[in-house]
Amino acid sequence: MATMAQVTKQETAPARSHGTGAEVRRHELAAFLRSRRERIAPEEVGLPRGRRRRTPGLRREEVAQLSAVGVTWYTWLEQGRDIQVSVQVLDALARTLMLDATERAHLFQLSGTVDPTPALICPSVTPALRAMLEQLEPYPASIQNSRYDILAHNRTLGLLLCDLEAVPPEDRNCILLSYTNEDWRNSIVHLEDTRRLMAARLRAAMAGHLTEPAWKMLLKRLREYPEFCEAWERHEVVAAHSKRKEFLNRLVGRVVVDQSELWLGPELGSRMVTYVPADEDSRVRLERLHEIALGR
Numbered sequence: 001m002a003t004m005a006q007v008t009k010q011e012t013a014p015a016r017s018h019g020t021g022a023e024v025r026r027h028e029l030a031a032f033l034r035s036r037r038e039r040i041a042p043e044e045v046g047l048p049r050g051r052r053r054r055t056p057g058l059r060r061e062e063v064a065q066l067s068a069v070g071v072t073w074y075t076w077l078e079q080g081r082d083i084q085v086s087v088q089v090l091d092a093l094a095r096t097l098m099l100d101a102t103e104r105a106h107l108f109q110l111s112g113t114v115d116p117t118p119a120l121i122c123p124s125v126t127p128a129l130r131a132m133l134e135q136l137e138p139y140p141a142s143i144q145n146s147r148y149d150i151l152a153h154n155r156t157l158g159l160l161l162c163d164l165e166a167v168p169p170e171d172r173n174c175i176l177l178s179y180t181n182e183d184w185r186n187s188i189v190h191l192e193d194t195r196r197l198m199a200a201r202l203r204a205a206m207a208g209h210l211t212e213p214a215w216k217m218l219l220k221r222l223r224e225y226p227e228f229c230e231a232w233e234r235h236e237v238v239a240a241h242s243k244r245k246e247f248l249n250r251l252v253g254r255v256v257v258d259q260s261e262l263w264l265g266p267e268l269g270s271r272m273v274t275y276v277p278a279d280e281d282s283r284v285r286l287e288r289l290h291e292i293a294l295g296r
Contacts, residue, residue, distance in 0.1 A: 022082075022112075023080070023082075025110050025111075025112065026081070027080040029077070029080070029107075029110040029111060030077065030079060030080040032106065032107065032110060033077065033078050033093070033097070034078055036097040036098075036099065036103070037057050037058050037060070037063050037078075037097060038055070038056045038057035038058075039056075039057055040057045040058050040097065041057065042057075042058060042062070044098070045062075045066060047062060060074055060075055060078060063093070063096055063097070066096040067089070067092040067093050068092060069089055069092065069093075085111050085113065087108075087113055087114075087115070087116055087213040087214075087217060088213075088217055088220060090108055090111055090113060090115075091116075091170075091217060094107055101169065104170075114213070116212070116214030116215075116217055124151070124264075124270060125143055125151050125152040129152065129264070129272070130152055133152060133153065133154040133272075136154060136274060137154055137155065137156055137290055138156050138286045138287045138289065139156065139274060139275060139276055139277070140153075140154065140157035140257070140274070140275040140286065141154050141156075141157055141272060141273065141275070142154070142157050142272070142273050143264070143270060143271070143273075144174065144270070144271060144273055145269055145270050145271075146209075146269050146270075146271075147173065147202070147214065147215060147218055148173050148174040148175045148176075148198065148202065150173065150174065151270070155290065155293035155294065155296075156290045156293055157275075158293060159249075159251060159289055159292060159293050160187070160247060160249060160255075160275070160289065161181075161183065161184045161188070161247065161249075162177070162183035162184045162187065167181065173218065175199070175202060175222065175228075176218065176221060176222060178191065178195055179222070179227070179228060183250060186248065186250070187247050187248055187249060187250065188247065189246040189247065189248055189254075190246065192227075194245075195231055196231045196234075196236070199228060199231035199234075199236070200234075200237055200238040201237075201238055201239075203232065203236065203237050204238060204239065206219070240261055240271075242258065242259055242260050242261065243258075243259055244256065244257070244258050244259070244278060245257055245258075245259050245275070249289060251288075251292055252285040252288045252289045254281075254282075255277070255282045255285050255286060255289075256278040256279055257275035257276060257277055257282060257286075258276045258277075258278050259273065259274070259275055260273075260274050261273050261274075262274070
């Protein structure tokens, strides 16, 4: 029979911990990664299936290789170990595992990290601003931030340099697309000058964001291209200014426009970028491009 002291001791003994919030998140992250890894067939990422594959989907070492991270490190991540995860690694994993926008947001939330890439629906782009973009049709227009991320655009802009709707939201960056997207590159008549100017504007804008993950990630991706590195190492800086541009659109032909930028606040951050035709032929071709966009 238990004594009063024993009963009191039993009643006051602390309940066994089921793990801290951080531990719970780590184990949830591990389970999430495993589930997404197992749903991807090797053929989807260009890997042979092989005869002796027992693991459903991809192996851990395949995910690690495709994401350019160590196999041991990725294994620890799937085991729920307490390790630090950078935004660059999370971004690489999201791409390798083919996560959609909701899954990507879930991945970053479980990691306790802010996703530095622009979201599919940016809260700073209000319905009123979207209505303004539509009212500017057939003139191409978009809303961009100082990193050249395209946060919103109208239908004509969506077909001006490439099929922008076919580009994942996290890759809709003007300077990045000038290196990664063939249609975008081919549409810019003075490509080398444009790249050099954008690099100079990016360097000027980055001065106030040197330690921010989104800027560091963009710079890391751009440094993969020797042409960008050459322009970047010039250390040129330029201020924003309006200019005339010439595009060779794959659907309607040559278009000459005057670019204007309307800042959406007192800081040189988000802005509305508009293209107004510089001649009658360009006006007619933009109207035709708008008609094509409406027919999609």
